Amino acid sequence: xxxxxxxxxxxxxxxxxxxxxxxxxxxxxxxxxxxxxxxxxxxxxxxxxxxxxxxxxxxxxxxxxxxxxxxxxxxxxxxxxxxxxxxxxxxxxxxxxxxxxxxxxxxxxxxxxxxxxxxxxxxxxxxxxxxxxxxxxxxxxxxxxxxxxxxxxxxxxxxxxxxxxxxxxxxxxxxxxxxxxxxxxxxxxxxxxxxxxxxxxxxxxxxxxxxxxxxxxxxxxxxxxxxxxxxxxxxxxxxxxxxxxxxxxxxxxxxxxxxxxxxxxxxxxxxxxxxxxxxxxxxxxxxxxxxxxxxxxxxxxxxxxxxxxxxxxxxxxxxxxxxxxxxxxxxxxxxxxxxxxxxxxxxxxxxxxxxxxxxxxxxxxxxxxxxxxxxxxxxxxxxxxxxxxxxxxxxxxxxxxxxxxxxxxxxxxxxxxxxxxxxxxxxxxxxxxxxxxxxxxxxxxxxxxxxxxxxxxxxxxxxxxxxxxxxxxxxxxxxxxxxxxxxxxxxxxxxxxxxxxxxxxxxxxxxxxxxxxxxxxxxxxxxxxxxxxxxxxxxxxxxxxxxxxxxxxxxxxxxxxxxxxxxxxxxxxxxxxxxxxxxxxxxxxxxxxxxxxxxxxxxxxxxxxxxxxxxxxxxxxxxxxxxxxxxxxxxxxxxxxxxxxxxxxxxxxxxxxxxxxxxxxxxxxxxxxxxxxxxxxxxxxxxxxxxxxxxxxxxxxxxxxxxxxxxxxxxxxxxxxxxxxxxxxxxxxxxxxxxxxxxxxxxxxxxxxxxxxxxxxxxxxxxxxxxxxxxxxxxxxx
Amino acid sequence: xxxxxxxxxxxxxxxxxxxxxxxxxxxxxxxxxxxxxxxxxxxxxxxxxxxxxxxxxxxxxxxxxxxxxxxxxxxxxxxxxxxxxxxxxxxxxxxxxxxxxxxxxxxxxxxxxxxxxxxxxxxxxxxxxxxxxxxxxxxxxxxxxxxxxxxxxxxxxxxxxxxxxx
Numbered sequence: 045x046x047x048x049x050x051x052x053x054x055x056x057x058x059x060x061x062x063x064x065x066x067x068x069x070x071x072x073x074x075x076x077x078x079x080x081x082x083x084x085x086x087x088x089x090x091x092x093x094x095x096x097x098x099x100x101x102x103x104x105x106x107x108x109x110x111x112x113x114x115x116x117x118x119x120x121x122x123x124x125x126x127x128x129x130x131x132x133x134x135x136x137x138x139x140x141x142x143x144x145x146x147x148x149x150x151x152x153x154x155x156x157x158x159x160x161x162x163x164x165x166x167x168x169x170x171x172x173x174x175x176x177x178x179x180x181x182x183x184x185x186x187x188x189x190x191x192x193x194x195x196x197x198x199x200x201x202x203x204x205x206x207x208x209x210x211x212x213x214x215x216x217x218x219x220x221x222x223x224x225x226x227x228x229x230x231x232x233x234x235x236x237x238x239x240x241x242x243x244x245x246x247x248x249x250x251x252x253x254x255x256x257x258x259x260x261x262x263x264x265x266x267x268x269x270x271x272x273x274x275x276x277x278x279x280x281x282x283x284x285x286x287x288x289x290x291x292x293x294x295x296x297x298x299x300x301x302x303x304x305x306x307x308x309x310x311x312x313x314x315x316x317x318x319x320x321x322x323x324x325x326x327x328x329x330x331x332x333x334x335x336x337x338x339x340x341x342x343x344x345x346x347x348x349x350x351x352x353x354x355x356x357x358x359x360x361x362x363x364x365x366x367x368x369x370x371x372x373x374x375x376x377x378x379x380x381x382x383x384x385x386x387x388x389x390x391x392x393x394x395x396x397x398x399x400x401x402x403x404x405x406x407x408x409x410x411x412x413x414x415x416x417x418x419x420x421x422x423x424x425x426x427x428x429x430x431x432x433x434x435x436x437x438x439x440x441x442x443x444x445x446x447x448x449x450x451x452x453x454x455x456x457x458x459x460x461x462x463x464x465x466x467x468x469x470x471x472x473x474x475x476x477x478x479x480x481x482x483x484x485x486x487x488x489x490x491x492x493x494x495x496x497x498x499x500x501x502x503x504x505x506x507x508x509x510x511x512x513x514x515x516x517x518x519x520x521x522x523x524x525x526x527x528x529x530x531x532x533x534x535x536x537x538x539x540x541x542x543x544x545x546x547x548x549x550x551x552x553x554x555x556x557x558x559x560x561x562x563x564x565x566x567x568x569x570x571x572x573x574x575x576x577x578x579x580x581x582x583x584x585x586x587x588x589x590x591x592x593x594x595x596x597x598x599x600x601x602x603x604x605x606x607x608x609x610x611x612x613x614x615x616x617x618x619x620x621x622x623x624x625x626x627x628x629x630x631x632x633x634x635x636x637x638x639x640x641x642x643x644x645x646x647x648x649x650x651x652x653x654x655x656x657x658x659x660x661x662x663x664x665x666x667x668x669x670x671x672x673x674x675x676x677x678x679x680x681x682x683x684x685x686x687x688x689x690x691x692x693x694x695x696x697x698x699x700x701x702x703x704x705x706x707x708x709x710x711x712x713x714x715x716x717x718x719x720x721x722x723x724x725x726x727x728x729x730x731x732x733x734x735x736x737x738x739x740x741x742x743x744x745x746x747x748x749x750x751x752x753x754x755x756x757x758x759x760x761x762x763x764x765x766x767x768x769x770x771x772x773x774x775x776x777x778x779x780x781x782x783x784x785x786x787x788x789x790x791x792x793x794x795x796x797x798x799x800x801x802x803x804x805x806x807x808x809x810x811x812x813x814x815x816x817x818x819x820x821x822x823x824x825x826x
Numbered sequence: 827x828x829x830x831x832x833x834x835x836x837x838x839x840x841x842x843x844x845x846x847x848x849x850x851x852x853x854x855x856x857x858x859x860x861x862x863x864x865x866x867x868x869x870x871x872x873x874x875x876x877x878x879x880x881x882x883x884x885x886x887x888x889x890x891x892x893x894x895x896x897x898x899x900x901x902x903x904x905x906x907x908x909x910x911x912x913x914x915x916x917x918x919x920x921x922x923x924x925x926x927x928x929x930x931x932x933x934x935x936x937x938x939x940x941x942x943x944x945x946x947x948x949x950x951x952x953x954x955x956x957x958x959x960x961x962x963x964x965x966x967x968x969x970x971x972x973x974x975x976x977x978x979x980x981x982x983x984x985x986x987x988x989x990x991x992x
Contacts (some may be wrong), residue, residue: 055919058926059918059926060918061926062929063910063914063917064904065861065862065930067861067929069863071860071929117916165844235971245865245871245873245925246865247864295925296925297925297926300962325898327864330868535889549925550926646830683976708864716921718921719924719964719967722968723963723965725965726965726966749868750871751868755962756965756967757953758952758956758959758969761966761967763970764967
């Protein structure tokens with residue numbers, strides 16, 4: 045692998061700028077003449093807009109423009125869309141209500157954008173925003189999805205009767221019901237997956253700049269997929285044709301899904317820039333982020349799991365209500381459907397599965413993909429069920445899982461997916477060994493002597509990554525293909541630029557992707573640059589989410605490298621008067637195998653550009669493009685074990701150890717992979733112990749700052765014990781599966797299984813805060 | 827308007843700003859020192875930590891005018907020319923950063939933490955001391971590792987210097 049090639053722990057190339065203050069995020073961008081925007085947002089969860097008076101605001105110092113939704117509509121700016129069509133089981137299409145970038149007649153959640161105020165300084169814009177007078181007529185609000193579909197609940201969109209967006213199903217209802225009817229044992233639970241706020245540390249931001257002379261727009265934005273942003277803003281929102289719109293996502297400070305979507309603010313900033321004639325920058329406050337970033341999770345499920353007399357699962361029936369918030373965000377519809385129900389087989393051989401999902405409007409922030417997106421919800425359902433079933437059946441949680449593991453591949457589940465490779469016993473064994481599972485009873489007894497409650501819990505997760513085969517997702521309703529692109533440009537002096545449609549917002553692509561090139565041509569990693577995040581530089585690409593940059597993005601690079609290698613070999617064979625099949629490239633040399641004839645890499649590159657002596661008919665240059673469309677999803681899987689100790693006096697849960705044993709397929713940079721797992725676990729532990737978005741019954745967000753929403757801090761977490769035992773993915777050229785979301789998918793059930801084990805209770809809601817745990821202990825006593 | 831003048835990263839600067847201007851905004855918008863970040867509105871996240879007269883301070887909790895007369899070091903002024911500060915080097919070596927947004931605040935907090943604990947640090951101390959800095963990417967695992975390693979490196983360096991002086 046060499047010290048910089050595939051498999052090496054190469055320190056990150058991008059770090060230099062981040063550790064010296066040289067990172068360039070959207071808020072760091074300055075354009076001459078730039079003004080600052082503040083959005084006036086709805087203070088009500090549900091209200092009619094009776095009147096908007098901007099006169100006073102317009103007269104405030106420094107104000108250059110105050111614009112409303114009416115003007116936006118008059119200029120033909122379109123409504124926001126959801127890009128994945130789901131059909132209900134009765135065949136009707138999902139009921140999508142209109143989402144105007146600036147609300148016109150009605151507001152539907154606290155934080156809904158109504159007016160944009162643009163001024164010389166942000167302070168002036170903020171002052172003027174307070175002078176905008178909006179008269180509302182308040183309407184009754186509903187925030188709980190289970191209540192929103194009851195008759196008589198407030199109607200949020202005229203298009204969706206009873207707030208029901210779709211009523212969708214997957215799997216075989218008849219076979220599943222039959223399995224439950226004839227079961228030796230049925231485990232039943234109501235399982236709630238709490239609402240979360242993604243909280244990337246960099247707040248969302250947008251800088252729109254309309255160049256009148258060129259009739260051209262530039263948008264700097266905090267995006268995980270700038271090309272998708274350009275496509276959607278052009279094709280659906282009528283901001284500008286694609287050739288007149290450049291979208292740049294520079295350094296982006298974390299995404300976790302929340303920066304996939306195209307939000308109202310970037311559309312409005314671009315439009316306002318033309319309308320007012322100045323570049324317009326908006327940067328979210330943290331509270332604004334809490335209010336208006338797409339939230340995650342928020343499922344309520346009723347689940348039945350059937351077993352035969354040998355403790356084999358014979359059927360799984362899941363009925364889920366998914367809260368999608370006040371509007372359908374860009375990919376919101378696929379999260380509780382194709383990214384959720386398709387994973388309900390988990391690591392287990394289950395002959396019959398049926399899932400019914402109702403997606404519901406409420407007067408809350410829109411809900412969309414958040415790290416894991418549907419797969420954490422599926423894993424939580426399954427792994428909580430397995431734990432409860434093991435207790436009811438009187439077998440160990442590990443034994444029940446082993447009894448039901450899928451052990452031969454490929455494996456077709458009853459819910460679409462075909463698992464290609466895996467070894468679930470291997471990761472379970474590795475995790476149990478690393479956790480000293482056998483020694484737990486002794487540790488528990490020792491803790492009991494100190495008056496502490498110890499518990500241990502495991503979770504065996506699977507996920508589908510490498511999103512995704514375009515024809516497959518197209519047949520399921522996706523409005524886009526999910527291939528990826530790459531261009532490899534070898535410069536005349538032999539240095540190499542890789543232009544990728546993937547986007548790095550913390551994942552370390554500038555290093556990992558460069559390792560592929562170093563491995564291939566033996567050139568120093570410093571001579572390789574990765575270019576991404578700018579639609580004017582990079583060919584169309586689909587961006588980064590769903591742990592796809594490895595399995596799909598890198599596969600595209602490999603395809604382009606194959607083409608470059610083939611051409612370089614042809615040139616070298618011609619120059620060295622050798623057979624093309626005898627040419628090898630290693631350590632920066634292009635050699636004829638078995639001879640001392642060779643050329644330095646740069647000379648082959650130079651020859652391709654001087655073009656003085658190329659094989660007959662060959663075009664000059666050494667630059668190749670590839671588009672890679674995966675043939676299947678990839679299936680990372682693993683086993684997580686959490687051991688907790690609870691102080692019954694305070695209800696405080698301490699994580700004593702957290703073990704992760706993952707199967708990610710082949711690994712390019714283990715250091716970066718471990719970092720991804722650490723971060724994912726922290727988010728999963730955050731969900732289980734600390735985090736929760738809470739609205740009051742009037743739709744006011746009670747957790748809208750770091751004073752109220754508990755982010756995991758260093759003191760809440762232990763150091764993690766992570767390892768991998770890998771089965772290569774047969775579906776892509778590198779054998780990689782993806783590692784970005786696993787930690788957040790696998791960890792919440794492990795934590796809750798440990799806590800319920802410690803307390804001897806069936807269930808405890810997430811987040812299992814000290815108050816919640818204390819109450820559970822207290823309830824147990826009485 | 828307030829007149830503001832202080833030393834930033836070894837250079838005397840002065841200017842005037844609206845009275846309500848926070849130090850972090852003065853650094854970012856008036857001086858172009860955009861390495862110091864704003865991640866929240868409530869002084870919780872620590873992305874804006876700088877050193878004011880040798881102490882780690884959240885620059886969103888201080889008005890620019892209050893800092894007048896002080897000596898300030900930001901992330902841009904931490905390295906010794908081309909040579910990284912040991913804490914910066916350690917964050918890189920131990921993969922203590924991912925998206926980089928919290929990183930400047932983390933590094934400024936860490937250098938202050940190490941300076942206040944010449945006796946050395948252990949994991950529990952580092953985790954407790956990081957109370958005021960939020961990271962969403964790393965799960966803190968490698969940040970803790972990086973700070974502990976930097977602390978050791980700097981202690982060795984200090985001993986080496988003491989020996990040389992003797």
